[in-house]
Amino acid sequence: MNLHVPVRIGSFQARGNLFLAPVAGYSDAAFRSVCADQGCDLAFTEMVSSEALTRGHLKTEVLLAREDNEPDYAVQLFGSDPGVMARAAEIVAERWKPAVIDVNCGCPVPKIVKAGSGSALMRDPGRIRAIVAAMSAAVDVPVTVKIRLGWDDSSINYLEAAAAAVEGGAAAVTLHARTRERGYAGTADRPAFYRLAAAVPVPVFASGDLFSAAAAVDILSGGSEGAPAVAGVMFARGAMGDPFIFARARAALEGLPEPAIGDSARLAAARRHLELSLRHYGERTACVEFRKQACAYLKGMQGGAELRRRAVACSTAEDYAGFFDAWERAIPGGGVS
Numbered sequence: 001m002n003l004h005v006p007v008r009i010g011s012f013q014a015r016g017n018l019f020l021a022p023v024a025g026y027s028d029a030a031f032r033s034v035c036a037d038q039g040c041d042l043a044f045t046e047m048v049s050s051e052a053l054t055r056g057h058l059k060t061e062v063l064l065a066r067e068d069n070e071p072d073y074a075v076q077l078f079g080s081d082p083g084v085m086a087r088a089a090e091i092v093a094e095r096w097k098p099a100v101i102d103v104n105c106g107c108p109v110p111k112i113v114k115a116g117s118g119s120a121l122m123r124d125p126g127r128i129r130a131i132v133a134a135m136s137a138a139v140d141v142p143v144t145v146k147i148r149l150g151w152d153d154s155s156i157n158y159l160e161a162a163a164a165a166v167e168g169g170a171a172a173v174t175l176h177a178r179t180r181e182r183g184y185a186g187t188a189d190r191p192a193f194y195r196l197a198a199a200v201p202v203p204v205f206a207s208g209d210l211f212s213a214a215a216a217v218d219i220l221s222g223g224s225e226g227a228p229a230v231a232g233v234m235f236a237r238g239a240m241g242d243p244f245i246f247a248r249a250r251a252a253l254e255g256l257p258e259p260a261i262g263d264s265a266r267l268a269a270a271r272r273h274l275e276l277s278l279r280h281y282g283e284r285t286a287c288v289e290f291r292k293q294a295c296a297y298l299k300g301m302q303g304g305a306e307l308r309r310r311a312v313a314c315s316t317a318e319d320y321a322g323f324f325d326a327w328e329r330a331i332p333g334g335g336v337s
């Protein structure tokens with residue numbers, strides 16, 4: 001059975017069900033483009049401030065840029081005021097023409113939560129409803145939400161939060177199956193994906209512990225007998241330094257052997273990733289920001305520790321050219337694998 005199938009999100013049809021999650025500091029145009037090369041069907045921007053957008057802060061714009069190989073993307077907004085979120089959605093829809101606009105109801109960062117945004121919204125499903133309703137009335141673009149299980153273990157309310165979002169007009173719901181209290185620790189509650197899929201009339205996307213192609217197959221194939229299907233999966237930490245997870249997941253969903261990814265392919269992706277980053281940011285920012293990406297690409301590589309030490313000292317494009325050459329020399333066979 002081919003599990004790699006298109007997904008309808010309101011008026012938009014995503015070509016498949018493998019998504020890149022919104023990940024602050026990672027899901028920018030450069031990384032989304034590298035993931036698109038590997039078969040990512042739809043990528044989400046990192047969360048963008050609705051307040052910053054409506055005040056015309058230019059710093060936000062770089063988060064919304066995209067590359068030519070990314071015809072469709074989803075923009076994620078955060079905020080707590082329905083009117084501001086609706087205005088931000090209008091600005092984004094008009095200028096950046098996303099396929100989907102998503103509402104962040106899961107960010108656990110104290111600064112965000114204190115302002116009533118992100119996972120603070122899990123404590124106020126009525127506000128989720130009002131935000132989605134205001135945004136849906138303001139734009140033709142499908143509005144979706146990304147929620148958590150709840151605020152903490154004593155207040156698990158994802159079914160209520162999702163129902164409120166759907167009442168407001170949400171076209172899909174992503175569940176990060178952890179509470180705000182858990183942050184990113186512990187195991188995601190996989191059965192919760194199925195409980196949610198059974199409870200709402202819109203597609204449900206799964207987020208949490210998507211670290212392998214097998215996890216995508218397991219979740220999309222239903223998990224347990226008779227459970228309604230989860231419509232899509234989102235890779236987050238599992239894609240950092242490994243955009244190939246999309247190619248492997250796609251093959252696995254199609255019942256094909258997962259492609260073996262050689263060291264040279266990894267190096268080529270990292271080189272392209274930096275090249276695209278240099279295009280979007282100034283050299284200084286791109287080079288500093290790319291250090292963490294370089295380390296992620298080197299994860300699990302033999303001799304990676306020495307290369308990582310070198311990566312974190314790179315400050316210019318020239319430094320990286322030397323670093324990439326050293327990496328190439330470290331590949332058994334001189335980079336021809």
Ligand SMILES: Cc1cc2nc3c(=O)[nH]c(=O)nc-3n(C[C@H](O)[C@H](O)[C@H](O)COP(=O)(O)O)c2cc1C
Pocket residue numbers: 021022023024025045046047076104105106107146176184207208209210211234235236237238
């Ligand atoms: C560094 C980092 C930044 C994140 N930024 C966002 C964000 O901007 N918006 C969002 O909805 N989720 C964000 N997330 C959560 C991820 O989208 C995802 O739901 C979470 O990492 C669980 O998936 P995983 O266990 O497969 O990594 C972030 C996660 C991490 C680790």
